[in-house]
Amino acid sequence: MENTAQMNFEFNENQRMIADMIRKFGEEHIKPKMMEWDENQIFPVEVFKKLGELGLMGVLVPTEYGGSGFSYTEYVTAIVEVSKICGSIGLSMAAHNSLCTGHILAFGNEEQKKKYLPKLATAEWIGAWGLTEVGTGSDAGGMMTTAVADGDFFVINGSKNFITHGKSGNVAVVIVRTGEKGDSHGMSAFIVEKGTAGFSAGRKENKLGMRASETTELIFDNCRVHKSQLLGNIGEGFIQAMKVLDGGRISIASLSVGIAKGAFEAAVKYSKERQQFGKAISEFQGIAFKLADMATEIEAAELLTYQAADLKNRHKKVTKESAFAKYYASEVAVRTANEAVQVFGGYGYTKDFPVEKFYRDAKLCTIGEGTSEIQKLVIAREILK
Ligand SMILES: Cc1cc2nc3c(=O)[nH]c(=O)nc-3n(C[C@H](O)[C@H](O)[C@H](O)COP(=O)(O)OP(=O)(O)OC[C@H]3O[C@@H](n4cnc5c(N)ncnc54)[C@H](O)[C@@H]3O)c2cc1C
Numbered sequence: 001m002e003n004t005a006q007m008n009f010e011f012n013e014n015q016r017m018i019a020d021m022i023r024k025f026g027e028e029h030i031k032p033k034m035m036e037w038d039e040n041q042i043f044p045v046e047v048f049k050k051l052g053e054l055g056l057m058g059v060l061v062p063t064e065y066g067g068s069g070f071s072y073t074e075y076v077t078a079i080v081e082v083s084k085i086c087g088s089i090g091l092s093m094a095a096h097n098s099l100c101t102g103h104i105l106a107f108g109n110e111e112q113k114k115k116y117l118p119k120l121a122t123a124e125w126i127g128a129w130g131l132t133e134v135g136t137g138s139d140a141g142g143m144m145t146t147a148v149a150d151g152d153f154f155v156i157n158g159s160k161n162f163i164t165h166g167k168s169g170n171v172a173v174v175i176v177r178t179g180e181k182g183d184s185h186g187m188s189a190f191i192v193e194k195g196t197a198g199f200s201a202g203r204k205e206n207k208l209g210m211r212a213s214e215t216t217e218l219i220f221d222n223c224r225v226h227k228s229q230l231l232g233n234i235g236e237g238f239i240q241a242m243k244v245l246d247g248g249r250i251s252i253a254s255l256s257v258g259i260a261k262g263a264f265e266a267a268v269k270y271s272k273e274r275q276q277f278g279k280a281i282s283e284f285q286g287i288a289f290k291l292a293d294m295a296t297e298i299e300a301a302e303l304l305t306y307q308a309a310d311l312k313n314r315h316k317k318v319t320k321e322s323a324f325a326k327y328y329a330s331e332v333a334v335r336t337a338n339e340a341v342q343v344f345g346g347y348g349y350t351k352d353f354p355v356e357k358f359y360r361d362a363k364l365c366t367i368g369e370g371t372s373e374i375q376k377l378v379i380a381r382e383i384l385k
Helices: 013-030 034-040 045-053 072-085 087-107 110-121 237-273 285-313 319-349 355-365 372-383
Strands: 127-130 146-150 153-164 171-177 187-193 199-204 215-226
Touching (some): 013 072, 034 087, 034 355, 045 087, 072 237, 087 127, 087 153, 087 187, 153 187, 237 319
Parallel strands (some): 127 171
Antiparallel strands (some): 146 153, 153 215
16 A cells, blocks of 8 residues: 655644643633533534634634634644544534535635635634435435526525534535536535525434534525525536545544543543542453553544645545545544443443543544445545556
């Protein structure tokens, strides 16, 4: 296999600064409220506005458009550190940065970038991104929502399902059918602003985990969108979306590493404190070996994630490496959170300790932005070329 890695294994100055900033921010603005948001499925918009003030809602956006202008390396660190505290905040930050904002950054024209990126990068506006439909998740190319040209406008009809920030988002990038079903060039991407007639949010999902990250349906009922809202050219939407997901999968890998680290750190601490049979449970090999497995897998997941980030920074094709990272890291997050609950015993099954939430949140990582099975499909396709 080609050697693609060119990495520095130490945090750079920016990564250190971001990690410190997020730890402080988490103590003050996330930890005190996160269980309440989780319990009541509250999407805390004010937290994202504050993250915007810190430059964390436009991490990859160049400074000329009001963003932080960092690379994927710093972006991974930001998502990992937030997700160590709360997966929901990590997921929403990831969706905003790399899906909606990332799509406009990669494929918007100058006018679109100038109009939307400064608002998104500062979190004055929250962004959503709609690809999935009720009948088409993994098979997104089979979508049924259509846009039909009518003079200078396109008329959109249909709905999108499971959309992060579908209700609270101020703007959405949506991929809809403009050609034949089954044609990968038969779909196009549009920017649709909240308040556009015929565009509304539907049902909000009641979820197992990631409960503070809002997930809703988007509904289009004869929604007229001006042709200036088209991203790139007609017929490029699906191909653009696949490229956006190459980057998005680095986000979900980072989210996974963060959740795994959060669960692991809680398990290590508890194992040293909890006494049974007259000693700390960490002194039992059965527990110590669990921790050793968790630590090894987290390290490997993190390396794969930074490898994908490094390739992205160097503008290399990252399809296979981002799928490696997303697939492996998400499975590690689920295994780690599961074992962390085990280390906590009965207490791990209660809401008095953080691991039950990591356990619930982790599962999204093997599903969102392409399931583990779809990652294996992508990897197999790349290695069998
Ligand atoms: C919390 C949350 C947030 C989300 N946010 C967004 C968002 O912001 N925007 C957006 O567009 N979407 C979003 N999604 C949708 C998400 O990307 C899809 O749920 C995901 O792609 C899977 O699609 P599906 O749920 O329809 O499952 P399906 O595609 O129906 O899959 C069901 C099962 O079949 C398996 N399967 C399907 N095809 C194959 C195959 N060819 N080979 C082997 N196995 C296969 C899958 O792996 C899975 O195990 C979100 C989902 C959730 C839960």
